[in-house]
Amino acid sequence: MTAAPLVVEERVATAARERLGxxxxxxxxxxxxRISITxxxxxxxDVATCLHEMGFDHTIAVAGVDYPVEKRIExxxxxxxxxxxxxxxxxxxxxxxxxxxxPSMQTLTPIWESASFFEREAYxxxxxxxxxxxxxxxxxxxxxxxxxxxxxxxxxIPEMA
Amino acid sequence: MSILDLNVGPQHPGSxxxxxxxxxxxxxxxxxxxxxxYVHRGVxxxxxSRNIIKNIPMICRPNIADDSHLNWSYIAPIxxxxxxxxxxxxxxxxxxxxxxNRIASHLYGMAIMGGVFSGHTTMYMFGFGDRELxxxxxxxxxxxxxxxxxxxxxxxxxxxxxxFREKLLDTLDYLELHLPAIDRIFLSNPIFVERAKNxxxxxxxxxxxxxxxxxxxxxxxxxxxxxxxxxxxVYDRLDFEIPTSKEGDSLSRWRVRFEEIRQSIVILRQAxxxxxxxxxxxxxxxxxxxxEAISRIESARGEINHYxxxxxxxxxxxxxxxxxxxxxxxxLPFLLKGVHIGDLPIIYGSLDYWPIEADR
Numbered sequence: 001m002t003a004a005p006l007v008v009e010e011r012v013a014t015a016a017r018e019r020l021g022x023x024x025x026x027x028x029x030x031x032x033x034r035i036s037i038t039x040x041x042x043x044x045x046d047v048a049t050c051l052h053e054m055g056f057d058h059t060i061a062v063a064g065v066d067y068p069v070e071k072r073i074e075x076x077x078x079x080x081x082x083x084x085x086x087x088x089x090x091x092x093x094x095x096x097x098x099x100x101x102x103p104s105m106q107t108l109t110p111i112w113e114s115a116s117f118f119e120r121e122a123y124x125x126x127x128x129x130x131x132x133x134x135x136x137x138x139x140x141x142x143x144x145x146x147x148x149x150x151x152x153x154x155x156x157i158p159e160m161a
Numbered sequence: 162m163s164i165l166d167l168n169v170g171p172q173h174p175g176s177x178x179x180x181x182x183x184x185x186x187x188x189x190x191x192x193x194x195x196x197x198x199y200v201h202r203g204v205x206x207x208x209x210s211r212n213i214i215k216n217i218p219m220i221c222r223p224n225i226a227d228d229s230h231l232n233w234s235y236i237a238p239i240x241x242x243x244x245x246x247x248x249x250x251x252x253x254x255x256x257x258x259x260x261x262n263r264i265a266s267h268l269y270g271m272a273i274m275g276g277v278f279s280g281h282t283t284m285y286m287f288g289f290g291d292r293e294l295x296x297x298x299x300x301x302x303x304x305x306x307x308x309x310x311x312x313x314x315x316x317x318x319x320x321x322x323x324x325f326r327e328k329l330l331d332t333l334d335y336l337e338l339h340l341p342a343i344d345r346i347f348l349s350n351p352i353f354v355e356r357a358k359n360x361x362x363x364x365x366x367x368x369x370x371x372x373x374x375x376x377x378x379x380x381x382x383x384x385x386x387x388x389x390x391x392x393x394x395v396y397d398r399l400d401f402e403i404p405t406s407k408e409g410d411s412l413s414r415w416r417v418r419f420e421e422i423r424q425s426i427v428i429l430r431q432a433x434x435x436x437x438x439x440x441x442x443x444x445x446x447x448x449x450x451x452x453e454a455i456s457r458i459e460s461a462r463g464e465i466n467h468y469x470x471x472x473x474x475x476x477x478x479x480x481x482x483x484x485x486x487x488x489x490x491x492x493l494p495f496l497l498k499g500v501h502i503g504d505l506p507i508i509y510g511s512l513d514y515w516p517i518e519a520d521r
Contacts, residue, residue, distance in 0.1 A: 033391055034455075057369050057370070058369060058370075058371075058372035059372060060372070060457070060464060060466055060483065060488075061455070061466050061468060061481060061483040063479070063481035065470065065478075065479050066479075076468075078466070078468070082368075082369045082378070082383050082385050083369060083383075088385060088390035088391070089390050091455065091457070093455075112372070113370050113371055113372070113491070114370070114371055114372025114488065115372075116491060117487065117491055138198075140197065140198035140201040140520055140521075141198060141201070142198070150203065151205060151206055155206075157206060157207065157210060159207060159210040159211065160209075160210040
């Protein structure tokens with residue numbers, strides 16, 4: 001692997017810092033092709049709009065992560081670009097921390113339609129309420145599942161004994 | 162106007178392990194809603210309870226036709242976090258296995274999703290007959306015909322066996338001779354062309370908006386392939402093309418896969434020629450250091466990612482698994498809107514959807 005300078009990554013990070021200002025808590029270039037942006041849930045929509053305008057046109061994944069000790073659930077949108085040639089190798093992870101007792105945020109599906117099913121998955125697996133989602137229903141779980149959201153750490157499976 | 166509700170699936174022959182809830186008005190589909198999850202097994206949850214090595218077979222199982230890509234995608238973030246540098250020879254062996262898998266997977270798709278779904282029995286026989294040769298090679302290299310779980314953190318489990326190179330080259334020679342027949346009898350067959358051309362058209366802008374991946378994306382004219390855009394392994398040293406097609410219809414998605422088989426043959430010839438001597442694995446610890454990483458691997462069904470968080474123990478804190486089929490599913494309701502019910506198998510088939518991979 002060549003240690004090429006992170007020109008594109010730094011350019012994206014600088015542009016994001018300038019355009020978003022106080023809307024983001026942190027913009028960080030992690031390594032080649034990876035940028036991490038932490039936003040508050042109130043500003044997530046603005047940050048997403050801005051990233052979309054910069055050329056990040058689709059989500060490659062949306063992951064929920066449960067941190068019971070810190071009482072938070074982190075939702076991470078991994079976004080990348082099909083249309084902008086020099087952004088194709090870049091993945092921006094947009095991180096939003098939510099209150100574990102009542103995790104909710106505005107849906108980003110209107111901005112990235114590709115997030116639609118991912119958000120439904122995070123809804124059923126972590127109990128995150130995506131306000132304004134066009135069809136927030138269970139996707140993978142059976143309809144009569146009434147246990148806790150299964151990917152939260154408090155659901156123990158026999159193998160964890 | 163009377164709307165009729167129709168269930169396609171979830172019994173296997175029509176749709177794989179999923180149900181498509183279709184509302185029809187006469188002969189036309191008004192709305193189609195995919196209902197998935199019939200084979201959801203909680204892979205991500207179980208992965209949190211097992212050590213990273215024991216996870217490998219389980220994580221690879223959701224796609225038995227394309228085992229090695231899921232394998233590589235799961236291993237890559239662990240290797241990143243451990244800081245293990247994988248020996249060149251191991252990367253070449255992984256590439257060889259992955260490209261053989263891609264050919265086998267595309268042949269399988271063309272046989273079942275293309276051939277059977279359009280009533281084309283010869284393609285079914287051709288696809289499975291030719292795929293058999295690749296399964297033999299898989300068996301020779303890994304000991305298993307499918308589901309090999311061959312890559313481990315740090316390298317691969319076995320070196321190329323004696324006689325493998327010759328057998329691989331023989332198989333590629335045969336495939337190159339036989340591909341024109343597949344083209345003539347299936348892809349260029351006027352009956353199949355009539356059924357698939359201009360059916361299920363996904364325009365470039367819609368493909369980007371819906372975030373579809375792999376041959377579905379490239380069939381709509383978007384030149385994106387992780388092997389070129391963010392090369393992993395040794396792909397930056399291999400010379401190959403990314404086939405695309407502008408039309409975006411069901412036929413062009415199959416055309417792209419067909420051309421990808423040709424490109425995989427090109428890659429395999431280079432890889433088996435250039436493979437260096439040396440070790441096939443480096444020692445790597447059975448633990449994941451604190452941190453997180455996400456992989457990007459181009460599988461037969463498009464980009465797959467594993468997002469892995471480590472907490473310093475031998476078990477991952479979180480594994481998020483994203484597969485090509487799950488991303489491509491979003492295109493299904495979009496493409497089925499307003500089409501003839503008779504076109505459903507052709508459109509559904511052209512996405513080469515693998516339900517188990519999507520459900521995990």
